[in-house]
Amino acid sequence: MTRRPTFLLSVLAFGFAFFYVPILSMMVYSFNASRLATVWGGFSTKWYGALMSNSQVGEALLLSLKIALVSSTLATILGTLAGIALVRFTKFRGRTLFSGLVTAPLIMPEVITGVSALIFFLLLAGWIGWPAQRGFTTITLAHVTFSMVFVTTIVQARLLQSDRAIEEAAMDLGTRPWGVLWDITLPVISPAILSGWLLAFTISLDDVVITSFTTGPGSTTLPLLIWSKVKLGVTPDINALATLMVLAVGLGVAVAGVVMNRAEARRLADERLAYRAQG
Amino acid sequence: MADFLQIQGVSKSFGPFQAVRDVTLSVAQGEIFSLLGGSGCGKTTLLRMLAGFEDPTAGRIFLDGRDMAGVPPWARPVHMMFQSYALFPHMTVEANISYGLKHDALTPAQRRDRVREMLDLVQLTPTATRKPHQISGGQRQRVALARALARQPKLLLLDEPLAALDKKLREHTQFELMSIQARTGVTFIVVTHDQEEAMTLSDRIAVMDRGQVQQVGSPTEIYEYPVNRFVASFIGAITSFDAEVVARDAGFLTLHVPDFGGQVTTREADFAPGTRVTLALRPEKLVISKDRPPGNAVQGVVKDLAYFGKDSLYRITLASGALVQAHAVNQARGAAMVADWDDQVWLSFQPSAAIVLGG
Structure with missing residues (x-):
């Protein structure tokens, strides 16, 4: 006889409920016909329609994506270079200081980073007249400074794992150091660079704190828009927007899962191939 | 003879640690010469100085009459087969072998011919389009050898060439290495800690301990006429x-x-x-x-x-x-x-x- 582990199952149910009931209820209420977020007034998709016709949301989403794209790309370039420098060049003047400065944003409270970026931009505007206005450029720069560290950390970890000898082998076969970086190092760490970029992109996309300090008139990103709307009370169109975002993320995760499963299956097939080739 | 590779009074220190002390050796063209010793005896450091990855603290290295001081690894007619093989994981077997050839003035047809010749030499033609993780350990070892030989180096450095293979494969590969060396005529410098490997492979062996060469000689000389207690007990x-x-x-x-x-x-x-x-x-x-x-x-x-x-x-x-x-x-x-x-x-x-x- 197998006894049903009632206790374990209820713990599991509670855990899932804790995580997902808020999201589910939000999704359900996005189909609420009532204007009040907490009172059910029948099924309706009108808030989705309202969302579609709201140009403010579309603009904010576009701005967020633009900032995320540019800042994550810049952060990836700088972060990769910093990671390579920290792993491959173990002796240079100021290495410890550099290493500390690169990782500082990880432990710095976001409010501090935001305030200091704001003060910096104000001072800079006073000295050289740039940036005259805060907006896309200032937000992007601020995002680069705090998302770069994630790329550096991932690249650093990947480089520490990889065999230094393959770079030496390329050099030994006649390639100069810059060529080795291009031919060998970058292709080998490319998965790490890609995941660093994705992380930087995600972080930039949903940042509120630092963005709110470095933004200016007319530059409202999606998280800022949601934040400002919610301050005036949760409306069902926000529920609809959030539901769409959850679906987009869920779809992304599902696609990534399928791709990874395929890659794993291919790897196993390769291993079998190598095993047959043994000897 | 013996003027092809000359190592004259070479020392290497890492901070206070002397890895190699005043080593003088000469190796003839076409020889299989082994550096034999336990871990930390300085054999790998000496090999890395020949490849150009380390600069000697003192002493000189001449290859075919040319002073190697200050010549970077990419400009030396010396190639190395790494202990880990160091194959490029993102390239096929073929691409690995032809990688170094892009620095030579070869027409695409010449390059293809050379790659085919190398694949043939190490019997890897059927696996030419596979990636390193799709082939066996013994095959990887042969790709590493073919890649290092493709540019026809004057000197081939082999760092523990057989250490990663299992015992049965090792014996077979030993003879294969010797026959490839005989066919190509390239001078081999082999670093190993395995005395049996050194005995079967080499024309001559240098036994090293604590950064110094203890004895240089043929396998028979080393075994039958050791010059000191260390050599006598290290070999056999x-x-x-x-x-x-x-x-x-x-x-x-x-x-x-x-x-x-x-x-x-x-x-x-x-x-x-x-x-x-x-x-x-x-x-x-x-x-x-x-x-x-x-x-x-x-x-x-x-x-x-x-x-x-x-x-x-x-x-x-x-x-x-x-x-x-x-x-x-x-x-x-x-x-x-x-x-x-x-x-x-x-x-x-x-x-x-x-x-x-x-x-």
Whole structure:
């Protein structure tokens, strides 16, 4: 006889409920016909329609994506270079200081980073007249400074794992150091660079704190828009927007899962191939 | 001869640690030369200096008459086969082999021919389009070899070329390496900690310890005529005894060996009477018998024996308590072995079989 582990199952149910009931209820209420977020007034998709016709949301989403794209790309370039420098060049003047400065944003409270970026931009505007206005450029720069560290950390970890000898082998076969970086190092760490970029992109996309300090008139990103709307009370169109975002993320995760499963299956097939080739 | 590669008084220090001390060696063209020693003996550092990854702290290296000082790794006609093979994981077998060729002035057709020739040499043509993780360990080793040979280097450096292979594959690969070397005529410098590997592969061996070369010679010279206790015990098994020279005359040396409780006769060596020396005996040079034979002999008791089939290893305790290893070939089939546990036996050896070392 197998006894049903009632206790374990209820713990599991509670855990899932804790995580997902808020999201589910939000999704359900996005189909609420009532204007009040907490009172059910029948099924309706009108808030989705309202969302579609709201140009403010579309603009904010576009701005967020633009900032995320540019800042994550810049952060990836700088972060990769910093990671390579920290792993491959173990002796240079100021290495410890550099290493500390690169990782500082990880432990710095976001409010501090935001305030200091704001003060910096104000001072800079006073000295050289740039940036005259805060907006896309200032937000992007601020995002680069705090998302770069994630790329550096991932690249650093990947480089520490990889065999230094393959770079030496390329050099030994006649390639100069810059060529080795291009031919060998970058292709080998490319998965790490890609995941660093994705992380930087995600972080930039949903940042509120630092963005709110470095933004200016007319530059409202999606998280800022949601934040400002919610301050005036949760409306069902926000529920609809959030539901769409959850679906987009869920779809992304599902696609990534399928791709990874395929890659794993291919790897196993390769291993079998190598095993047959043994000897 | 021996002017092809010259290593003159080369030393290398890492901070206070001296990895290589005043090494002088010369290697002839077309030779397989091994650097043999335990870990930390400086053999890999010496190899890396030949490849150009490390600069000597002192001394010079000449390759084919050219001073290698300040020549970076990418400009040396020297290629290396790495211990980890260091294959480029994102490239196919073919691309790995042709990688170095892009620096040579070759037409695409010439390059293809060279790659095909190399694939043929290491018998990897069927796997040319696979990636390194899709082939076996033995095949990876051959790709690494082909890649290092593709640019026709003057000198090929092999860092523990067989260490990552299993025993059976290792023996096979050893002979393959030798035949490839013979066909290409490239000078090989092999770093290894495995004395058997060094003995079978090499024309000459340099035995290294604590950054210094202890002895250079052919495998036979190293094995049969070691110059000091380190070399004698590093290569093969050996039992050493303290001894003192009693007399030296007519091509023979008479030694007093306290562990034997008497005197033994060996071939003449350059030691004056009264000198403290070491008498070293290899297990296979000792003869085990029940009755006392004439000549050098000592009595003992069989403490331990290991039967390997074709031969047996005996550990025999002498009256002094010293432990001696002796090897006996099991010539007769099924017959009793020469001796059994706790048997009283005599150990004897020819005067020419004994090794006499200073100190």
